[in-house]
Amino acid sequence: MSKPKLFSPGPINVTASTYEAMSAPMIGHRGKDFEELYADIQPKLQTVAKTTQPVYISTSSAWGVMEASIRNLVQKKVLNLCCGAFSDKWYDVAQRCGKNAEKIQAEWGQPIDPELVRAKLAEGGFDTVTLVHNETSTGVMNPLEEIIAVVKSFDDVLIVVDTVSSFSAVSVETEKLGIDCLLAGVQKALALPPGITIFSLSPAAVERTQSTPDRGYYFDFMEFVNNGAKNNTPSTPPITLIYGLQHKLNEILAEGLENRYARHEELNQMVTEWALKYGFEIFSPEGFRSKTLVTIANNLDIDVSLLVKTLREKHNFLINGGYGKVKGSTFRISNMGDETVETITELLDALDDVMPSIIAK
């Protein structure tokens, strides 16, 4: 079976021009050639991440940096804000790192309630909070500003924000909001192949790190700080992916961030309207919905796996049939990356083509 075009929420379709950029000649990572590459993308990353602090590149998937944020920043106790597969797992990972951890658990499909965060932090003893901005498993986009405002009303509590599937598609004011550790994947809204994770640290996060014991080596934030100052990475970087990152950052800045945000919002709305047209409900409440994917509730009780299969076989498009415990009771369509009104229209037309046979079952 030929490989389908991906409309699943990451990894997503990678363009030919990105692959071409990635195929530039290999360079050594401990010399001037790499330093120049690193220095070239640094201000571009800062622009997209909306921070004047350095943005680091980890040779790992996002989970590496999610674990690192726990290892480096948590000294007393972490509060994990859980509302889906990835945010829930962060609580598990915190415990596996041997840290004291508590959680607030929202029902899947619902956002985190800032007032519950306030009440929990008021109990005292916490020094770190983790938040997944855009919970890819449920399509919930959490109220970032409200939650951070609550966290910031407590002294010496750092806020870690996972923007794995929202980075560059939705405005996140890293520095203005006071995010202490922002992390993002590249195989989601950036439309790169997976393999690196980018992250930024506030001065308070760097200060905290320095007094945290048992940071290990590979994910020690101080290694990133010290090597980053020399335009380098602690461990061997995946050079092809960094070439790809350079290419995508150039494209993003040429498009303009505001245009990019507006494009994602428009495409997201198109998918939402398609779902509503059939009588589907959206899994998350209005005002708390992702702009990079739509998680559709299967209130019509269709055979979701048949929909996914038929769409792939007939049109070679791949959507996702729901994640984890909401597999089948939801399905997900991504509008991340380089999609346009045209390509999303193509997808929705294909879905319209197969839907009658699915609904008839």
Add this chain to the structure above:
Amino acid sequence: MSKPKLFSPGPINVTASTYEAMSAPMIGHRGKDFEELYADIQPKLQTVAKTTQPVYISTSSAWGVMEASIRNLVQKKVLNLCCGAFSDKWYDVAQRCGKNAEKIQAEWGQPIDPELVRAKLAEGGFDTVTLVHNETSTGVMNPLEEIIAVVKSFDDVLIVVDTVSSFSAVSVETEKLGIDCLLAGVQKALALPPGITIFSLSPAAVERTQSTPDRGYYFDFMEFVNNGAKNNTPSTPPITLIYGLQHKLNEILAEGLENRYARHEELNQMVTEWALKYGFEIFSPEGFRSKTLVTIANNLDIDVSLLVKTLREKHNFLINGGYGKVKGSTFRISNMGDETVETITELLDALDDVMPSIIAK
């Protein structure tokens, strides 16, 4: 300045056909397409690694798995066998993971003496030994069989072997020798871009892991074991690099392992003879020399950085001017990957062209 062809010891030159293989359509990593890719390369990896045990793929540089071997396997005390930049650093990393660690320190350029290992292990209390097979910083290839035989004469001591820069170029009988954790980079002898590390575990290593506390999540070996059994990886894999790995494994098996070993030996000998012709000495003693690079001692006291610079400017080839504390007093030429008699001859001719001006200084 245009990018030079790399004859530095990793990353090295990546062929156009590898980049082409890496540019195959992106696939989701939690579906059949990825499982098929994983299942296809698994027996090929086992053939090259010479083991019937699974071979895992880590989304990290080699240091990730080097740290992981410490975190997962060391319960009592680790003995780090140190003879160059990378093996020395492993001792540092072990301590940073909060483990009891001792080391045997050989002088840079010298191999590890198996009898010193025997004497140290006889003191008791050790449960793990780390060894860098091919120390890339000094060009030393350690006496693998002799050292492992010593380790195996002690009960319940696991041996971890880093074959970062020898994997696929030199025969390593992982299972026959009883290597408990074999790890390898891909940007060295495999001639892929950096970004993944492959490793294999013996049943004893898996058993040890299960009773080791504080393994964390990202580098928990049990995550690799459990996901590997389902033809998958714990975290999002760098799919383009795995496409590239599949391509290189196909090439390696088409070449034939014995032919590949012989090719590397022949090319290595060509570079060695070139150095001896000028009156240079080889940094490591005969019988303990890498087959994938030649580390040349600068006994002629040439200006090594001028040699590197002139060769790059005049011929667009990049060799390496020595690593860490032997920078300038040694220099390194790689014969890893896809080099042939023709391409190494081109390099040596280019070196011959610039050497008179360097010696005259």
